[in-house]
Amino acid sequence: MIPFNKPYMTGKELWNIAQAHARGHLAGDGSFTKQCAHWLEARTGASRALLTHSCTAALEMAAILADLKPGDEVIMPSYTFVSTANAFVLRGAVPVFVDVRPDTLNIDETKIEAAITPRTRAIVPVHYAGVACEMDMIMEIARRHGLLVIEDAAQAVLAGYKGRPLGSIGHMAALSFHETKNIIAGEGGALLVNDPRFVERAEIIREKGTNRSQFFRGQVDKYTWVDVGSSYLPGELIAAFLWAQMEEADAINRRRLGIWNTYHQWFGEAEKAGRLRRPVIPGHCAHNAHMYYLLLPDLARRTAFIERMKQVDVQCVFHYIPLHSAPAGREFGRAHDGLEVTSDIADRLVRLPLWLGLEDAQVDVIQKVLVAV
Numbered sequence: 001m002i003p004f005n006k007p008y009m010t011g012k013e014l015w016n017i018a019q020a021h022a023r024g025h026l027a028g029d030g031s032f033t034k035q036c037a038h039w040l041e042a043r044t045g046a047s048r049a050l051l052t053h054s055c056t057a058a059l060e061m062a063a064i065l066a067d068l069k070p071g072d073e074v075i076m077p078s079y080t081f082v083s084t085a086n087a088f089v090l091r092g093a094v095p096v097f098v099d100v101r102p103d104t105l106n107i108d109e110t111k112i113e114a115a116i117t118p119r120t121r122a123i124v125p126v127h128y129a130g131v132a133c134e135m136d137m138i139m140e141i142a143r144r145h146g147l148l149v150i151e152d153a154a155q156a157v158l159a160g161y162k163g164r165p166l167g168s169i170g171h172m173a174a175l176s177f178h179e180t181k182n183i184i185a186g187e188g189g190a191l192l193v194n195d196p197r198f199v200e201r202a203e204i205i206r207e208k209g210t211n212r213s214q215f216f217r218g219q220v221d222k223y224t225w226v227d228v229g230s231s232y233l234p235g236e237l238i239a240a241f242l243w244a245q246m247e248e249a250d251a252i253n254r255r256r257l258g259i260w261n262t263y264h265q266w267f268g269e270a271e272k273a274g275r276l277r278r279p280v281i282p283g284h285c286a287h288n289a290h291m292y293y294l295l296l297p298d299l300a301r302r303t304a305f306i307e308r309m310k311q312v313d314v315q316c317v318f319h320y321i322p323l324h325s326a327p328a329g330r331e332f333g334r335a336h337d338g339l340e341v342t343s344d345i346a347d348r349l350v351r352l353p354l355w356l357g358l359e360d361a362q363v364d365v366i367q368k369v370l371v372a373v
Helices: 013-023 031-044 055-065 082-089 135-145 196-206 212-216 236-247 249-266 268-272 299-311 327-332 340-348 358-372
Strands: 048-052 073-077 094-098 120-123 148-152 172-176 189-193 292-295 349-352
Touching: 013 031, 013 236, 031 048, 031 189, 031 236, 048 055, 048 196, 048 236, 055 082, 055 148, 055 172, 055 189, 055 196, 073 082, 082 094, 082 327, 094 327, 120 135, 135 148, 189 196, 196 212, 236 249, 249 268, 249 292, 249 358, 299 340, 299 349, 299 358, 340 349
Parallel strands: 073 094, 073 120, 120 148, 148 172
Antiparallel strands: 048 189, 172 189, 292 349
């Protein structure tokens, strides 16, 4: 069976883990954590990058920093992972689900303003498949209405928008290093703080609500509990693994883009014949080949396609169940308008295998796809 995902290792991960053990520092914020944070700051220009144990944790930190109160509203797409909404629901906020664009499958920036109410506090654009949302318009809407923008850049490490790294444009951003992402640590994430006014409190929230980071920098003579927070930092072994990936990040991305481009070239004729639709990448967006998906004509044909591929030992998978249609989405959130595009593409989208090492088997996968569609 050719799996949908296969975690890639550069060969340095176990050596780094052994080094962390030899240094006698296994808890968070050791030397590998600092190297990873500095790398993120250098690549994105963030005022502060804080490693977390997951992207979910980073989103939860962002929700606390947004100072949300029960009943406040946060605008986001419905076609996203549950953590995008859950982080804000935990603060008592209400996710307001807005439809996505039919081309990039990102939040439709032209529908955001109509969803704003006096209770709206933030917009959470999700960069689906590592392709940028229309951030210029989103940031302008946020500016006019005094809203925060929190980028869910879980899939968007090393992707860009008009020459700017994704994750560097909003007031804050959350990244993921889950094993299904481009650079990985098994689990893991990061909060990018782009607005300097949030840096000090972000450090405190990450350290259980204490000013421990200031203590270690010699800024206070003892540390204590000063705010709400939790234990959001990852262990040093996670950071050691991640540093090995970061050192090879550009090479990893180049290989992933090669696999993505091969798929894209091969499926052009099938798209012209109306058998499928390929991903759309706007010219001002630099994607990172996080995933390759196809849109098939309808749910029945997608279901049959996945089953046919399984029979020939290739694992293809669908993606999200839209949050507005989920039981918790109906209970804790609300849909703005009908979300027709979201419902349509959720039934039709299928993801193909994309991982480093697939190159040798990719032509076989492509031929099986072309038969199955």
